[in-house]
Amino acid sequence: MSILHTVNKSPFEKSSVGSCLAHALEGSSILFYEDAVYAVLKGASIEPLVAGFDGVKLYALGADLKARGITDDKMIDGIEIVDYAGFVDLSAEHDKVQAWV
Amino acid sequence: MAIEVDGKSYEVDEEGYLVNLDDWVPGIANVMSAEDDLELGDEHWDIINFLREYYQEYQIAPAVRVLTKAVGKKLGKEKGNSKYLYALFPYGPGKQACRYAGLPKPTGCI
């Protein structure tokens, strides 16, 4: 049973990102969008938490990265950028969606 | 609400400001000013074009004192005063010229 976790809150303002990372099991995916895309910035204090995953695929929504000035060179390696259609595909590919609102 | 310019209709808000900034064509300024019984000359257009450039760069319509200072710097000291600008736009350079330029009401306009 695979879960797509979606998070949209800043990792520094709410516990959503931290809790999501703590609950994601192997085989699941995490999509960061809206203010949660700040979680992908390289060199941040939460980087070890975000980058330390095996078996969990990480995605970020491109439109939200662009809006916030997070360019590719500022991102933690291994995070895949998706567009809105990709967001829909991910939702369809997984058995269920857990939204960390 | 809407105004007619060259057979085309443009949506404006209740205060007469253009709703979609990107819709703007110079003819809109001509129609709006004609309604105010004002004929636009080169000096008016300098201000209108300046306002449009300011908006492009900063995404806001400048307050009158900001406009005054900036016009003085760009178009010459003799033009950078409210007397000159009010003579061109008697209803207020901020509100009237911004409206002709298709901009929203100036930020910081009180």
Add this chain to the structure above:
Amino acid sequence: MSEDIKKFMYVNRRAPHGTIYAWESLEVVLIGAAFDQDVSVAFFDDGVYQLLKNQDTSDIETKNFSPTYAALGDYDVTKLYVEQESLEERGLTIDDLMDLKWEDEDEDWAEKDSIRVVSRAELSSVLDQQDVIFSF
């Protein structure tokens, strides 16, 4: 008149775009600038994200107000305090922020930096010196 000048500080602790706070704050700063007070603006916690370079909201179809920060100098808002610790926690340095300048009329329009990166301790004492604080 001069004895009526108060120290006003606007406090920004929220990220832009996800909520309306950042833009609301910026509008209030611009409107408040008409009152000839001693204005400064603080950016800490997630507020530092507001000043990042290269923000482009065209794909999320909201107003791109990030260029508006560059107009603050025209409004005589020239003191933007950014907290060093907040930048560090987020993996950022001053080089990741917009290069915001103001022109000093008294020095033949010399360009000066608007952003002042300060420590948490320094920011706390700047906050302490204010007469009025507006929080966003």
